[in-house]
Amino acid sequence: xxxxxxxxxxxxxxxxxxALAFLANEPGMWKPFAGGTDLMVLLxxxxxxxxKFFSVWNLAELRGIEVTDESVTLGALxxxxxxxxxxxxxxEFPMLCVAARETGGIAIQNRGTIGGNIVNASPAADSPPAxxxxxxxxxxxxxxxxxxxxxxxxxxxxxxxxxxxxxxLTGIRLPRTTKSLRHYYRKVGTRKAQAISKVCFAxxxxxxxxxxxxxxxxxxxxxxxxxxxxxxxxxLRGKSVDERTISxxxxxxxxxxxxxxxxxxxxxxxLRVAANLLEDFLKTVRDGELN
Amino acid sequence: xSETNSGGREFxxxxxxxILQINGIKHELQLExxxxxxxxxxxxxxxxxxxxGCNQGACGACTVLVDNERINSCFALAVQxxxxxxxxxxxxxxxxxxxxxxxxxxECDGFQCGYCTPGQICSAIAMFEEFKQGAPSAVTEHLAExxxxxxxxxxxxxxxxxxCRCGAYVGIVEAIREAFDKEAAR
Ligand SMILES: Cc1cc2nc3c(=O)[nH]c(=O)nc-3n(C[C@H](O)[C@H](O)[C@H](O)COP(=O)(O)OP(=O)(O)OC[C@H]3O[C@@H](n4cnc5c(N)ncnc54)[C@H](O)[C@@H]3O)c2cc1C
Ligand code: FES
Ligand code: FES
Numbered sequence: 001x002x003x004x005x006x007x008x009x010x011x012x013x014x015x016x017x018x019a020l021a022f023l024a025n026e027p028g029m030w031k032p033f034a035g036g037t038d039l040m041v042l043l044x045x046x047x048x049x050x051x052k053f054f055s056v057w058n059l060a061e062l063r064g065i066e067v068t069d070e071s072v073t074l075g076a077l078x079x080x081x082x083x084x085x086x087x088x089x090x091x092e093f094p095m096l097c098v099a100a101r102e103t104g105g106i107a108i109q110n111r112g113t114i115g116g117n118i119v120n121a122s123p124a125a126d127s128p129p130a131x132x133x134x135x136x137x138x139x140x141x142x143x144x145x146x147x148x149x150x151x152x153x154x155x156x157x158x159x160x161x162x163x164x165x166x167x168x169l170t171g172i173r174l175p176r177t178t179k180s181l182r183h184y185y186r187k188v189g190t191r192k193a194q195a196i197s198k199v200c201f202a203x204x205x206x207x208x209x210x211x212x213x214x215x216x217x218x219x220x221x222x223x224x225x226x227x228x229x230x231x232x233x234x235x236l237r238g239k240s241v242d243e244r245t246i247s248x249x250x251x252x253x254x255x256x257x258x259x260x261x262x263x264x265x266x267x268x269x270x271l272r273v274a275a276n277l278l279e280d281f282l283k284t285v286r287d288g289e290l291n
Numbered sequence: 292x293s294e295t296n297s298g299g300r301e302f303x304x305x306x307x308x309x310i311l312q313i314n315g316i317k318h319e320l321q322l323e324x325x326x327x328x329x330x331x332x333x334x335x336x337x338x339x340x341x342x343x344g345c346n347q348g349a350c351g352a353c354t355v356l357v358d359n360e361r362i363n364s365c366f367a368l369a370v371q372x373x374x375x376x377x378x379x380x381x382x383x384x385x386x387x388x389x390x391x392x393x394x395x396x397x398e399c400d401g402f403q404c405g406y407c408t409p410g411q412i413c414s415a416i417a418m419f420e421e422f423k424q425g426a427p428s429a430v431t432e433h434l435a436e437x438x439x440x441x442x443x444x445x446x447x448x449x450x451x452x453x454x455c456r457c458g459a460y461v462g463i464v465e466a467i468r469e470a471f472d473k474e475a476a477r
Contacts, residue, residue, distance in 0.1 A: 009305065010325035012370050036366040037348055040327075044347040055324070057371040081360075085426050090434045101429045105452020106421070107354055107361045107414065 008043070011054045016061045020143040020168065022054050027165040032056045034077055035111035037104070038120040062115070062170055065089070073139070074172045076115025084109065092178050095130035095185035095202050102126060102187050115169045118151075121159045121225070124264075126187055128155075128226035129202035131172065132218035133183075139171035146170070158224035181206050181214070182285040186277055190264075197221050198265040201277040205285040211240040217281070221265075222257035222274055231256045232278070241286040249282065250275040309369050313338065314382025324370045328362075329353045331369035332379060340380040340409045344454075351453030354410035354417075355379050361417035363452075380409035383416060391470040392416060401466035403457035414453045415467050419474065421449070441471055 010033065013019040022030040033039055033053040042048045056062055062077040065086055072088055080100035083089055090097050103109060103117075103126050117127045118138070128151075136151040142164065151172070155161050163169065181204040189195035200220035206213040215236050217229045235252040239245040259270035309322045313336060320335050329346075332338045332355070344352030346365045353365040356378040383390040392412050395401065402408045422445075425437035430448040439445060446464055455463065 005325065008325055010323070010368065010370075012307070012324050033368070036368065037363075040366045041347045044345075053325075055368060055371055057368075081426070085424075087435065090427075094434055097427075097434050101427060101431075104348070105351065106418070106428070106449055107351060107363045107452045108348060110360050110362050111366055 007051055008048070009052045011052075012058070013054050013056075016059050016141075016168075017143070019054055019056060019059060020141065020166070022052075023166040023168065024143040026052075030054055032168060034113045034116040035079065037108055037112040038116060038122075056168070062168075066171075069176070071176055072174045074114055074174070076118075076169045076171060077113045078115070078172075080104075080109035080112050080114075081106070083114065092176060093130070093134055093174055095133065095183050095204075096127060096174075098185045099126045099130045099187070099200075099202075114172060118154070118172070119161070119163065119169055121155060121161055123158065123223060123225055124197050124200070124221040125226060126197055126200050126220060129200050129218040129220045130185060131174075132226065132228040133202040133204045133216045134174050134178065135216060137173040137175075138169060139173060140164075140167045141170045142166040142168070148173075152228045152230075155225035178204065182288070184281040184284055186280075188273055188277070196264060199259075199270050199273045199277065201274065201281065203278075203281045203285075205236075205281075207241075207285055207288075210286070211238060212236045212245075213238075217253075217278070219257060219274055219277075222259040222270055224258075227257060229253060229256050236282075241282050246279050246282055249278055253278050307370065310373050311336070311369060311377060312375065313377045314379060320369070322369055324368065326369050327365055328355070328367040328369045328372055328377075329364040332364065332377075338379050338381050342406055342409055344406070344410075349454070350407070350410075351414060352407055352410045354414045354453065356413050356417055359417060359420045361414050378413070380412060383412065390416070391473055392466065395466040395470035395473075396463070399466035399469055400462040401459060402455075402462070403459050407453060407455045407457075407459075411450070411453050411455070411463055414450060415470070418446075418449045418467075419471065422471075441468075441475075443468075 030052045031050045033055045063075045066073045080103050083100040084097055114127055117125050131151055138149050138151050140147050184203045186201045187197050188199045189197045197220055203217045205215040215233050217233055220226045232249055232252040235249050254271055259267045261267050306321045306323050309320045311318045318336055332341050341355055342352040344350035348363050348366055353363050354361050355364045357375050392415050427434055427436050428448050430444045431439055446467055
């Protein structure tokens with residue numbers, strides 16, 4: 001059923017401090033409203049849990065892409081369009097740009113933010129697998145202070161995450177250690193853009209002397225959270241990519257993920273596709289084809 | 292301050308002043324902050340050219356331009372777009388001279404019922420800008436490409452956020468191509 005609008009409240013804080021005060025003063029009551037591309041869908045469906053929101057859209061502190069020698073930090077409000085157009089991201093973090101340009105249509109890409117994609121915490125979201133494979137770190141802020149957390153430790157269960165009631169996500173930090181990596185990103189859905197993924201795969205690997213010197217793999221839509229597959233990575237590390245390694249890795253991945261049947265696909269299909277993507281990833285990086 | 296509506300429901304007056312610059316005209320409104328840009332345009336400013344289809348980002352009927360970028364106005368809050376130049380379908384023509392895309396839509400039968408058309412046209416106007424800036428889309432071969440070919444695949448991908456229930460897609464793509472070719476020839 002549609003929501004009854006007068007039940008909802010929305011405020012516009014004038015700065016970051018005032019925004020944090022909403023969260024601090026009535027813990028758990030207020031939620032930030034960024035691009036609204038998830039929230040307005042829930043509102044329309046009458047499925048919004050919270051009734052009190054404040055807009056963060058105009059908070060300059062949460063915008064912009066900052067580049068240092070060591071890292072690139074995206075403000076939480078960085079939109080898909082900003083990601084898609086950024087030349088450093090195109091060069092060093094291409095999977096994030098591919099994820100961005102395959103998320104919804106372009107009008108959605110002009111509003112939807114990376115921060116919103118993370119905190120909305122859909123296991124089918126398309127940027128998180130890329131962020132996990134790039135070893136992203138999240139920057140969180142409350143009126144008590146700032147802290148950082150590796151993104152791989154952030155999601156703890158379906159829509160559960162290590163974000164306190166009084167905290168905002170302010171930035172996403174990507175270490176600039178990707179130059180020697182090969183990148184592989186695939187979103188499998190009913191059609192390319194505009195469709196929610198059935199399975200999404202992001203992997204990076206460093207191949208030295210024909211064996212796997214480093215590897216990070218993350219998948220979407222195969223578990224209650226977007227999953228970094230460290231057990232599968234462990235099976236691969238130090239090995240040469242031959243048939244034996246590939247089948248061991250496939251077996252490890254199938255054990256590590258736990259997909260379900262839902263409106264978009266079946267568990268069986270997802271297991272098969274995930275394992276096939278892993279194999280294609282390994283062969284592609286072995287044979288030196290970059291994304 | 293609180294007041295009671297006829298249904299006996301208590302609620303406070305939470306309206307705030309909102310200044311919107313629409314089609315070159317400044318509108319001073321008094322809105323609740325939760326009012327979407329789409330509702331502000333249609334219900335408060337009286338510009339009903341922008342349409343409401345799904346009200347949840349899936350159809351593109353509500354597409355408007357903000358500083359030449361397209362957004363779904365159903366998602367956007369009016370308060371988030373103060374101090375920005377908003378253009379709706381009512382503002383794309385130059386006095387009595389139709390915008391090239393409007394003329395091309397008529398010429399190429401780019402519509403049947405016309406409900407999706409304002410969104411299609413605003414979306415296509417922004418797409419022209421995006422081509423000029425060389426931003427890649429999901430079907431552009433290389434991520435860092437700046438000279439992007441105005442191919443049918445690019446048009447279809449870049450317009451995929453705008454649905455047409457009447458299925459006038461053939462005419463829509465033709466109209467966009469014609470207008471683009473004309474603009475390129477100028
Ligand atoms: C038509 C359509 C197609 C889509 N296609 C895709 C797709 O292909 N792939 C995909 O992954 N997603 C897709 N999405 C979902 C969506 O666009 C993203 O999840 C988007 O990134 C959310 O960002 P937002 O700024 O709009 O978030 P909002 O809707 O504003 O917020 C989402 C959640 O994040 C919280 N939040 C936002 N910012 C912060 C912050 N800084 N700190 C703390 N919490 C915060 C909000 O409180 C809310 O709970 C689609 C959506 C639509 C409508
Ligand atoms: S009404 Fe906004 S996208 Fe459908
Ligand atoms: S012309 Fe009828 S919806 Fe497009």
